[in-house]
Each structure stands twice: as structure tokens, then as C-alpha cells.
Amino acid sequence: MKVIAAYLLALLGGNTSPSAEDLKKILGSVGADADEDRIELLLSEIKDKDITELIASGREKLASVPSGGGGGVAVAATGGGGAAPAAAAAAEPKKEEKAAEKEESDDDMGFSLFD
Structure with a gap:
């Protein structure tokens, strides 16, 4: 993926036909290893x-x-109506917890495109 990103960066920089050396130079500038193959x-x-x-x-x-x-x-239908509403109510907090975890991970933004 990092090779593709380097290729696209070279194109965005105005190089219409990036070579292997161009891609190695871009990857090297951010400290990423360039895989020749x-x-x-x-x-x-x-x-x-x-x-x-x-x-x-x-x-x-x-x-x-x-x-x-x-x-x-999925809740199996049983004779009484009490089990389904209880299961649905129990499922709601889990969805909220997952949403909160997602927001926390987005706050960091300390990732590197070439790692």
C-alpha cells in the first residue's frame, strides 16, 4: 500500500511517469523501507x-x-413477550460502547501513512 501511495504522491507532484528511483526517494524521505519487488x-x-x-x-x-x-x-421467539424486549434493551448499551470506543481511537490521529 505504501508503494501505491508513493506512486500517487509522485503523480500529484507533477511526475507523469514515476520511476522506481522516484518511488524509493519518496519512501526514503519518510523513513519507510522500499521493497524493490x-x-x-x-x-x-x-x-x-x-x-x-x-x-x-x-x-x-x-x-x-x-x-x-x-x-x-437475533432473539428466538418464545411464548412470552417479556424476553424479546429485555434482550433488545440489553443490546443497546453495547452499541453505544462501540461508538464511544470508535470516537476515542479517532482522537489520536498520530498514525503514519507509511507504517
Whole structure:
């Protein structure tokens, strides 16, 4: 992923045809290791292709990938109505706790794109 990011950064910087050395220089500037095999694989796969078309086709492929969570609680129907409301009430605090954990992890923002 870091090789792809370096390639896209080179394109954004105005380099219309980044070389392996360009990518190594970008990765080295942030202290990331440059894997020669991955760089060569990327450059060979995208040779003579338009990056905007590649991104568009990738977006179309990702649109068909299911990405929703199944988090619903299934409660078996029993004769009495008391079990289902109690189970639904018990499930609600768990959802709130997960949301709180997500917010806490976003506060940090101390991650590195190339790690």
C-alpha cells in the first residue's frame, strides 16, 4: 500500500511517469523501507495505463463487495413477550460502547501513512 501511495504522491507532484528511483526517494524521505519487488510489480502492472481509469475500475469492483456489519441481535421467539424486549434493551448499551470506543481511537490521529 505504501508503494501505491508513493506512486500517487509522485503523480500529484507533477511526475507523469514515476520511476522506481522516484518511488524509493519518496519512501526514503519518510523513513519507510522500499521493497524493490513490490515497486517493480506495481510499475509493470500499471505500465501504459491511465491512473484515473484504473481508480475508476477499482471503484466499480469495490462497489460489489459487501461491507456492512451484521450486528443485529437475533432473539428466538418464545411464548412470552417479556424476553424479546429485555434482550433488545440489553443490546443497546453495547452499541453505544462501540461508538464511544470508535470516537476515542479517532482522537489520536498520530498514525503514519507509511507504517
